[in-house]
Amino acid sequence: MRRRIILAAAAAAGALTLTACGGGGGGSAGDGMDSRGDITIWYSNNEAEIAWGEQMVEAWNAEHPDEQIKAQEIPAGASSEEVIGAAITAGNAPCLIFNTSPAAVPQFQKQGGLVNLSEFEDGEDYITQRSGDIAEQYRSEDGGFYQMPWKSNPVMIFYNKAMFAQAGLDPENPPLGTYDEFLATARTLKQAGVAQYAINPAPTSEFFQSWFDFYPLYAAQTGGTLLVEDGAATFDSEDGRAVAEFWRTLYEEQLAGQEQYQGDAFADGYAAMAIVGPWAISVYGEDVDWGAVPVPTQDGTAPDETWTFSDAKNVGLYTACENKATAWDVLKFATSEEQDGIWLEETGQMPLRQNLTDTYSDYFEANPAYQQFGDQASRTVEVPNVQNSVEIWQAFRDGYSESVIFGEVPVDEFLSDTAARIGELAAGS
């Protein structure tokens, strides 16, 4: 009996293995480029984006009875990227996803899940004319656009005016421009006891956390240099060292917390400052009397010359889509000047569109709080669009955490070792 079971199991295993070897089949990325018909789209699950999505779909459907959009929120999961990755593998991704992370694009592209938008006749022109020079950051290594640059949340330093006033600091012109000023302000806040920490970016190990501590300041310090350029890490430099040492000082003096905080540290008054984008304006609302300034640099930089991290989310057109021509038209409709304007009104997030503040001057006049974010949106850096993107950021985070947050490794060693490792990853090993 045991022998029979073993034989049966071995046969089943062999069959399954052979099945596994022969997996695949179906259409290719190029199928359906001219096809039209109904499509499905996914968008984010926050209230403001849902409101925009619903009106956009309604407006399109009213004009296109033969090409209807069926829309839904991205299914729940540990992260949008995991859900999208699984949908690509299963072959049931929707036509468009209005929440595609640029960091995940190289992986989705490798999976064969994304359509090269440059292959549409007007694809290249539409993207570059809408977004201008900033679109180049979203171009893949093979020269194509596998994502439509859609919207950004340029991160800046938010500060609590009441806490600053309480600590004897000028809440309207806080000294936060240079590293020395920032550190002195942080020490003053801490000594005044107005909050547990001066600033409290998440100190946890997830690969994306460095986008909200090191990377914005590195972008500002270098005037817009990406973490990886021309296949090599760029941060093992004087600028990288200055940024890392700045954060190291904050952690060493316990001006920033080493423990994760459950909730929003800034909204809860646990920290006096935060690094966030304009999405936070509607969240903090009237609850916090806040101000915002550009991220600091070592010697100070004029606000209109300061760079930061974009925190962008883009739109992907997925190969599982049967009616790609309709999807492309919907994508252009959803990123038209009119729809971008409605997006701005509904969410306060910045369309990745050139001449943003001029195009929507009425909006920015009526909403001055958003003006500086609109201006900042033209000077943002994205995560590098290179293979092994997530692995690169995880390697960076691990090294940063060990050295900068916990001080177990000298900063110089972290910079050189991690740069070498990231160079290997960027080269594809």
Added chain:
Amino acid sequence: MTTDVAASAGRTGGDPGRPAGPAAGGDAATSRRRRRILGAQPLGILFSAPYLAFVVVVFAWPIVFAVWMSFQDYFFAAPGAEVDRPFVGFDNYVTVLTDPDVWQAFGNVGIFLLINVPLTVILSIVLATALDRIVHARTFFRVSYYLPYVTASVAVVSVWLFLFARNGLVNNVLGPLAPDPSWLVNSSLAMPTIALFVTWKGLGFYILLYLAALQNVPKELYESVAVDGGGRVRQFFSVTVPGVRPATLLVVLLSTITGANLFTEPYLLTGGGGPNGASTSPVLLIYQRGIEQGNPDVAAAIGVILIVFVLILAAIQRKLVGGDES
């Protein structure tokens, strides 16, 4: 026993009214062939088929597929995408075994098991014995211990974060004795804290196992020890502990297997295996490598090594704890 009966039936069975001859010999041969294929109890196959199918689909298939993946340059791809997934031999295993993060993760889970398994066995057997003897509020206590087990980790993690934070309740009680850095951001204490959390959370289930086992320990044995002058402690070590040995083996094996599959707690409690990977478990690493970073081939190799690791541990434990059971 069943085999003997079946074999005997095979030798003497058949239609008693039918004369013996070449035809009868043919029937007997067919019958033997059928029995060889289907076994003595064909109905048994029918009854066990649903579970067998479940095991094949949910366990065997993924394991076989994972082993296959671990020998390929594999990544998940869209159906129909033209991708190259060449056979790479042991390359993925070399990658895994030369990765210090993997060694650290296995070391971490080793620390976890060293704390969690003995603590689980000791606490659950002692508490089960106590719960078996108490008369008042028995249900209340049993439910109290079982409640953490049925509560989702996600729900109770926040409470532990609050308890073990720098300014949390535990450090406030400890005062100057509080560790610095605090528990969950301390490289030496993060994993032991997680082990404590998991022990506390799973205790209710193991207590139930012991409570069931205790019902099979003859009460006369306790009386005999009492007659010989043995107190409660002697009764516990001379009667209870050997009496529940099969349950102990089960508890050790189950807590080892579930412990080796640790994921949720380091993912939530220490923010993804921090600090500096001090609480990263092999399964968390599999998640990072396979799902987040798109390297399921390397993740599969870690998974296969983890299976071998757990099997070796289980075999050792069975030898050490199982007694006659092994």
